[in-house]
Amino acid sequence: MNQEFDGQRAFRHIEYLSKTIGARVSGTPQEKQAADYVQNEFKSYGLKPVELDFDVDNDVTTAYQFEILEPALGEIPALPLAGSPDTPPEGLTGEVVFVEALQPPYVGPHIEGKIVILANDGLLGRELQPLLKFKPLALVHVGHTMGLDPNTFHVIMKETNHPYQLVPTFHITYDSAVKLWNAGVKRARLTLQTARGRGQSYAVYADVKGSLFPDEIVVIAGHMDSVPRDPGATDNAAGTATMLELARIFSQRGSFRTLRFAAWGSEEGGLVGSFKYVLELKKRHLQEKSSPDYIEGYSKTELEQHLLNINLDVLGMSIGHNAYNVVGPQAVKDYIHALTCEMGVRHICADGLYGSDHLSFANVGVPGVSFQREGVGTHYMHTAGDTIDLIDPRQLKVIGDLQDVLISRTAAQGYVWPFERSVPTFSPALQEQLVRRIRYAVKYLGMDPELAKQPGS
Numbered sequence: 031m032n033q034e035f036d037g038q039r040a041f042r043h044i045e046y047l048s049k050t051i052g053a054r055v056s057g058t059p060q061e062k063q064a065a066d067y068v069q070n071e072f073k074s075y076g077l078k079p080v081e082l083d084f085d086v087d088n089d090v091t092t093a094y095q096f097e098i099l100e101p102a103l104g105e106i107p108a109l110p111l112a113g114s115p116d117t118p119p120e121g122l123t124g125e126v127v128f129v130e131a132l133q134p135p136y137v138g139p140h141i142e143g144k145i146v147i148l149a150n151d152g153l154l155g156r157e158l159q160p161l162l163k164f165k166p167l168a169l170v171h172v173g174h175t176m177g178l179d180p181n182t183f184h185v186i187m188k189e190t191n192h193p194y195q196l197v198p199t200f201h202i203t204y205d206s207a208v209k210l211w212n213a214g215v216k217r218a219r220l221t222l223q224t225a226r227g228r229g230q231s232y233a234v235y236a237d238v239k240g241s242l243f244p245d246e247i248v249v250i251a252g253h254m255d256s257v258p259r260d261p262g263a264t265d266n267a268a269g270t271a272t273m274l275e276l277a278r279i280f281s282q283r284g285s286f287r288t289l290r291f292a293a294w295g296s297e298e299g300g301l302v303g304s305f306k307y308v309l310e311l312k313k314r315h316l317q318e319k320s321s322p323d324y325i326e327g328y329s330k331t332e333l334e335q336h337l338l339n340i341n342l343d344v345l346g347m348s349i350g351h352n353a354y355n356v357v358g359p360q361a362v363k364d365y366i367h368a369l370t371c372e373m374g375v376r377h378i379c380a381d382g383l384y385g386s387d388h389l390s391f392a393n394v395g396v397p398g399v400s401f402q403r404e405g406v407g408t409h410y411m412h413t414a415g416d417t418i419d420l421i422d423p424r425q426l427k428v429i430g431d432l433q434d435v436l437i438s439r440t441a442a443q444g445y446v447w448p449f450e451r452s453v454p455t456f457s458p459a460l461q462e463q464l465v466r467r468i469r470y471a472v473k474y475l476g477m478d479p480e481l482a483k484q485p486g487s
């Protein structure tokens with residue numbers, strides 16, 4: 031069988047995940063279908079999958095409507111923002127005001143109790159605080175490009191807007207906003223009702239056991255879930271597909287070190303699946319370390335056996351540029367840079383924290399690197415437009431071959447592991463982001479708060 035990374039095979043995985051299954055929202059049967067698909071693929075490569083499950087919120091919108099009462103234009107296509115609070119069943123009726131910026135004089139007491147049409151897209155988190163301070167009745171976001179579906183998702187916005195109260199929030203397209211402006215819209219009504227429930231989510235993984243160093247583990251992973259109404263082809267059926275193709279080739283070729291291939295559920299809700307995985311490791315680590323059998327400097331817990339996490343999140347777009355973010359030693363950055371130069375694959379080493387599952391590993395002391403594709407194609411992220419049409423199998427092959435060489439030279443065929451096992455100290459602002467994430471995950475998963483403590487704190 032073909033032992034090279036096959037872009038077409040990866041493409042077919044994306045097709046199955048994003049088209050046959052479609053949106054794979056945390057805690058839904060579709061996410062479970064994706065988890066089953068990954069496990070069946072692992073089995074077909076002769077690997078033995080392990081499944082972790084955990085409870086998550088599973089809210090389902092039961093009714094939503096945005097109607098213009100004055101002038102009587104009727105219903106305008108609109109989508110509610112995930113995590114938005116509900117309106118009363120009869121809806122909220124109010125005066126409409128356009129707000130184009132988040133500082134005075136655009137915001138002020140004149141917006142209190144009104145339905146705000148916010149023509150300043152992409153501001154869904156903490157940036158909204160100056161506006162929420164003036165207590166609008168509801169918020170309607172405007173998409174930033176003609177014809178583009180609105181992005182209706184933002185992670186843990188409930189947490190980020192504290193102490194201001196969130197209000198019912200919708201999205202409309204740029205086209206609709208222009209229509210409303212031209213019509214001189216005065217009064218509107220918003221209705222949003224949600225059934226709040228719980229569901230089950232999953233993390234699945236399988237090992238290609240190391241032939242020489244089985245106790246040295248490199249995790250190669252991507253998340254399999256997507257946001258509501260989003261087929262999630264680039265984000266992140268593509269990362270899952272790339273991971274699967276790598277699992278297939280390395281299951282045939284073997285590896286000196288243990289390669290653990292993983293697909294996480296519930297990344298979009300706050301990296302929950304990968305946190306479930308690392309927090310279980312950390313829990314066992316603390317137990318093992320306090321046992322008399324553990325010898326400091328000699329024994330290694332399973333957590334300590336983890337050397338690196340290679341994370342794959344948002345890939346495959348025909349048009350875009352390649353980037354990677356390292357949360358680990360400088361040597362990892364330098365090595366990947368040298369490799370991409372040698373292979374003639376353009377890549378940018380990006381700074382800052384790319385918000386994905388490698389951060390869960392960083393939080394428990396395991397270095398990570400995340401590979402992504404950026405640029406215009408990312409406008410479709412978290413929208414109904416993130417479809418297979420954006421994907422080019424040749425771009426999957428480029429990233430797949432890079433991963434193949436990176437994994438082969440270091441983990442699979444290297445006699446000495448080349449990187450220090452360390453996570454850098456970040457600026458206080460970035461450090462706070464990391465801490466906020468682990469606290470959120472520990473609380474969300476109902477685990478022991480002690481697990482959120484950082485080494486040395």
Ligand SMILES: [Zn+2]
Pocket residue numbers: 253265266297343344386
């Ligand atoms: Zn993603």
